[in-house]
Amino acid sequence: RSFTPIKKAVSFILFLMISLGSSAQFSVDAGKDTTYCSEHNFNSQILGAASKITNGKPPYKFAWECVYRITDRLIFTASFMLTDTTLQTPAFKNIPVDQDWLKFTLTVTDSENNIARDSLFVRFSSFAYLTGGGQPRFYIEKGDSILLTFPNAGIGGGIEPLTYYWRPKTFLSDPDSLVTWCKPDSSIQYEAFAIDSCGCVSFIETVYDIRVLPK
Numbered sequence: 001r002s003f004t005p006i007k008k009a010v011s012f013i014l015f016l017m018i019s020l021g022s023s024a025q026f027s028v029d030a031g032k033d034t035t036y037c038s039e040h041n042f043n044s045q046i047l048g049a050a051s052k053i054t055n056g057k058p059p060y061k062f063a064w065e066c067v068y069r070i071t072d073r074l075i076f077t078a079s080f081m082l083t084d085t086t087l088q089t090p091a092f093k094n095i096p097v098d099q100d101w102l103k104f105t106l107t108v109t110d111s112e113n114n115i116a117r118d119s120l121f122v123r124f125s126s127f128a129y130l131t132g133g134g135q136p137r138f139y140i141e142k143g144d145s146i147l148l149t150f151p152n153a154g155i156g157g158g159i160e161p162l163t164y165y166w167r168p169k170t171f172l173s174d175p176d177s178l179v180t181w182c183k184p185d186s187s188i189q190y191e192a193f194a195i196d197s198c199g200c201v202s203f204i205e206t207v208y209d210i211r212v213l214p215k
Contacts, residue, residue: 024054024055025054025055026054026055026056026110026114026115026116027053027054027055027116027118028051028052028053028054028056028106028108028116028117028118029050029051029052029053029054029118030048030051030104030105030106030118030119030120031048031049031050031051031052031120032050032120033101033120033121033122034120034121034122034123035122035123035124035125035159035198035200036092036095036122036123036124036125037125037198037199037200037201038095038124038125038126038127038200045091045092046089046090046091046092047064047082047089047090047091047092047104047122048064048088048089048090048106049089051088051089051106051118053108053116056108056110056114056116057110057111057112057114058110058111059110059111060088060108060109060110060111061086061108061109062085062086062087062088062106062107062108063085063086063106063107063108063109064078064082064085064086064090064104064105064106064107065077065078065085065104065105065107066078066081066102066103066104066105068080068081068096068102076094076096078104080094081093081094081095081096088106095124095126096124097126099123099124099125099126099159100123101121101122101123102121102122102123103119103120103121104119104120104121104122105117105118105119106118106119106120123159125157125158125159125196125198125200126157126158127155127156127157127158127194127196127200127202127203128155128156128157129155129156129202129203129205135189135206135207135208135209136207136208136209137209137210137211138208138209138210138211139211139213140184140210140211140212140213141212141213141214141215142185142212142213142214142215143183143215144183145181145182145183146181146182146183146210147179147180147181147182148166148172148179148180148181148182148190148207148208149178149179150164150166150177150178150179150192150207155192155193155194155202155203155205158194158195158196158197158200158202159196159197159198159200160196160197161196161197162194162195162196162197163176163194163195163196164176164177164178164192164193164194165192165193165194165195166180166190166191166192167190167191167192167193167204168188168190170184170188171183171184171185171188172190182208182210184210184212185212186212187210187211187212188210188212189206189208189209189210190206190207190208190210191204191205191206191207192204192205192207193205
């Protein structure tokens with residue numbers, strides 16, 4: 001007995017769905033390249049938080065790999081930098097001092113021993129807090145001016161170019177500059193901080209304590 005046109009169409013659709021399902025490729029997306037903002041005391045950052053697995057059969061096995069070569073003899077691998085290389089989303093426990101891109105490769109094996117790989121690049125924006133900073137105190141008479149210079153904050157590092165800011169902006173000729181004149185009406189403290197090209201923000205440091213004396 002022959003199929004009616006409707007039955008033939010349904011059969012063809014089912015066949016197509018089964019064929020597509022069986023031929024769908026097992027793959028992994030490790031996520032986008034990422035710049036992490038590191039604080040002065042590094043708080044753990046997560047690798048692979050945006051990773052996605054497609055068309056595999058769980059449970060999965062994960063393996064992260066990376067080679068960070070400083071010299072021919074000084075080489076660090078993923079196990080040095082990550083808390084557990086067998087997790088899909090491990091945390092960083094150690095980070096490099098420099099700010100070069102590092103390539104991390106994620107290998108995923110499903111329950112049927114199918115293997116998928118993908119890589120992403122990461123780097124860390126780390127601000128350096130240089131010696132010689134502190135909180136200088138200056139005494140000026142009311143109506144006088146004083147020149148504030150950002151280097152006194154002792155902030156370096158970051159991924160250039162850096163942008164510098166003073167806070168508060170009151171009484172400053174240019175609060176978004178390395179150097180600015182200040183003519184306060186009353187005693188005031190100024191904080192300085194930097195923002196790098198990736199949007200990472202340095203710690204706030206009080207860098208000037210200006211005491212205005214009455215005439």
